[in-house]
Every structure is written in C-alpha cells, then in structure tokens.
Amino acid sequence: MTAESRPWSAPPATGPVTATVRLPGSKSMTARALILAALADGPSVIEAPLRARDTELMAAGLRAIGVGVDTTDPARWVVTPGPFRGPARIDVGLAGTITRFLPPAVALADGPIEFDGDPHMRKRPLRPIVAALRTLGVTVDASPIDGLPLTVHGTGPVEGGEVVIDASGSSQFVSGLLLSAPRFAKGLTVRHEGPPVPSAPHLRMTTHMLRAAGAVVDDSVADVWVVEPGTLRGRTWTIEPDLSGAAPFFAAAAVTGGAVTLAGWPADSWQPVEQAIGIFRALGAEVTRSADGLTVRGTGTLRGVTADLSEVGELTPVVSALAALAEGPSELRGVEHIRGHETDRITALATELGRVGATVSEFPDGLRIEPGPLHGAVFETYADHRMAHAAAVIGLSVPGVELADVGCTSKTLPEFPELWAGLVAQRS
Structure with a gap:
C-alpha cells in the first residue's frame, strides 16, 4: 500500500436499502x-x-x-x-x-x-x-x-x-x-x-x-x-450524472431487495444507459425511469448471467461482484480491454473474488464466476476505484470485507465512502 492508502471496512446492510442519490457528473x-x-x-x-x-x-x-x-x-x-x-x-x-x-x-x-x-x-x-x-x-x-x-x-x-x-x-x-x-x-x-x-x-x-x-x-x-x-x-x-459511478449504488438495491433512485437523470442520455439497464434486468433487478430519475429495485433474487460487456466495460467490477452473490454461475465476456485499465481488472477481480470465496476462472476477454459461501477478507483495490466499488458491493452481504484502500475512489468520486455509508444506513 502507498502512503496515501486508507483502509476501510465495508459496511454490511441489515435490511433493504432505499434511497435517492445525487451523484457528480460523468x-x-x-x-x-x-x-x-x-x-x-x-x-x-x-x-x-x-x-x-x-x-x-x-x-x-x-x-x-x-x-x-x-x-x-x-x-x-x-x-x-x-x-x-x-x-x-x-x-x-x-x-x-x-x-x-x-x-x-x-x-x-x-x-x-x-x-x-x-x-x-x-x-x-x-x-x-x-x-x-x-x-x-x-x-x-x-x-x-x-x-x-x-x-x-x-x-x-x-x-x-x-x-x-x-x-x-x-x-x-x-x-x-x-x-x-x-x-x-x-x-x-x-x-x-x-x-x-x-x-x-x-x-x-x-x-x-x-x-x-x-x-x-x-x-x-x-x-x-x-x-x-x-x-x-x-x-x-x-454534464449528466455519471452512470458508471452510479453502478455500485444501483447494485446496493439489487443485493438488498431495496430501491435506489439516481436523481437528475436526463430524458435523453449520451451514456450507455440502455445497455446498463439490460444487464441489471438480466441479473434480476427491476429498472424504471421517471421524472424522479433512474431507479433500480431489487426483487430478492440475483441471477447468474451470460453477458457481453464490451460496450460497458466500466461496469465489469460491479457486475462481477453481483455475479459472486448470485444464485448461479455467470460468464462475463468481451472485456479484454479492461486488462489495460487502472490495473489488469480481469486478473484483479479473479484474485479478489477468489479471496472472499468465489470460484473464478479467467478468459482472455472475461471471467466465469461461480458463487460459493463467501467470507470476509482484505480486498486489495490496486489503486483502482472500480475495484473498491466491487468490494463495497460484496461487503453488503458478507461481513468482514476490508478494503485495503478506499482512498483510490477519489479518482472519480472523492466522497464515495461517506455516500456509501449513508446509503447503507438508509433502510426501508
């Protein structure tokens, strides 16, 4: 860890998370x-x-x-x-x-x-x-x-x-x-x-x-x-609210059976919203758009998926975390390019999801994730904000998930730890 590293305990959810969030721009x-x-x-x-x-x-x-x-x-x-x-x-x-x-x-x-x-x-x-x-x-x-x-x-x-x-x-x-x-x-x-x-x-x-x-x-x-x-x-x-930055907050609704609304979502977006909606629905969530914003609701079920994430590679860490918590295996493909992101995200996800108990296999362009009994562990974040998001999502359901460094979220959302803790504290 670097001198600026900030270890952090991911807060577990004790009930359905229901909240409206306002996030910074894309x-x-x-x-x-x-x-x-x-x-x-x-x-x-x-x-x-x-x-x-x-x-x-x-x-x-x-x-x-x-x-x-x-x-x-x-x-x-x-x-x-x-x-x-x-x-x-x-x-x-x-x-x-x-x-x-x-x-x-x-x-x-x-x-x-x-x-x-x-x-x-x-x-x-x-x-x-x-x-x-x-x-x-x-x-x-x-x-x-x-x-x-x-x-x-x-x-x-x-x-x-x-x-x-x-x-x-x-x-x-x-x-x-x-x-x-x-x-x-x-x-x-x-x-x-x-x-x-x-x-x-x-x-x-x-x-x-x-x-x-x-x-x-x-x-x-x-x-x-x-x-x-x-x-x-x-x-x-x-500038529109950041869709990739919203992904972990939407995941909180899917994991806990709650509802999270991203306020201020435009009627016409330049971001890949349709692809993101399709993935969350495939995982078992409900997604709606209204004057209030974009809302994801958990249904109490997380399904394994076979998905091509080539157009929404930034969502891979959060989708991988959801896959590790799902009822069946998932295959996520089309994201060889994320090996060249802040870290090699494919190998990093395989390593860290394995560390908390999932069985993960790497493909050149993705992952196969088989859920198992998950347990707490120190989740390395590799100076990568999206890896920190994945760890926080796992921590909703798995006590004892410790992020080696939550400070890396400052890359795109400096207030992430506080927003996340406040979100998890809001229950229906």
Missing part, C-alpha cells in the same frame, strides 16, 4: 467538454462537472498550456481558450482520458509538452496515439513501449489528413484524435483496423459532443470517422 462527459472548450473559439461553461482527481488533473494540464480554467464554483466551471504554449509538464495521475485526449491537442501548441503520471500509467497502452501523431508529422518522444514518459513537440499548426490505427485496446484512441481533428488544417480521417473497438457508446458520445460544438463528423462507414476542418464553438455544457 467523468467521460466532463473530460470531453474540457477538451472541446479549450479548443473552442470563445469561452465555455461546464455545468455540474465531475470534480475529482482525474478531471482536476485535466484542468491543471490545460492551465499548464495556457487555457483559463476557473473551477472556483464547483458547480460551474468557466473555460477561456488561449493559444497553447510550451514548455509545460502535465501530470496525468492514473487518468487514461488525459493520456489519450491531451497529446493530440497539445500537438497544436508552440513548444514541448511533457506527460508523466503514476507508476502504473507507464504500463498503459499509448502506441496508437503516438503512432498516429507521428504519421501526422508531429514529433513525439516516448518510452521504449511508446508510453509514458512522453513529450509532444508542438510546432503550432497540424496539417491533418488520414491515419490508420488499431483501437481495439481502447475507444479513447479514436476519441482523442477526433476531439482535436477540427483544428487540424485538413481535418482528419481515422480508420480502425483490428479487432472490434470496445466501448462504442463512448465513441458515440464523442461524435455527439463534437457536433454539438459545431464540428462536421461523418461516421456513416463502420470503423471510419471523418472530421472536417472548422471552428469549434464555445457553449454551455450540462
């Missing part, structure tokens, strides 16, 4: 809004942003290259574009969004921009972004595996053109290139060649937000994205 939307605002032709406002380590590091990175990012009001950030300039050093922490979204943007800077972060980030894949930028004529210094530490030598304009990449490791490789593409002199065509790109809903979020900022994007051909050169408009972005 990390994915906040990160995209920050980049688009920094590249825009005038000021932008980001309403209800996620204020957490990942997004604060993104804001700090933009400030380092000359962008005004005023976060004085936590509910209303103001972004004022300015000419990107170096030299600058950017700390990415453990944020994949920064390492995939900012390098293409800072290629437009005047001067060298250095990137580095937490030790594990030096293992995370960046080669498709590095190779694409080099194809476009940008000078990039990188580690022997084309990862961090990394320096982008910005020279001002980027000509653009066409790149071919393998984005099977992360949809963020495509998103990162597309977000800056309108500012390239010739725009950009991105072609993916390789196994399917995971997390397709996040790519749709990127193209929706680009169009909302005034970009012309053609994604009518599978695995090809064409962005025309043009101006991005400053505007007001209203």
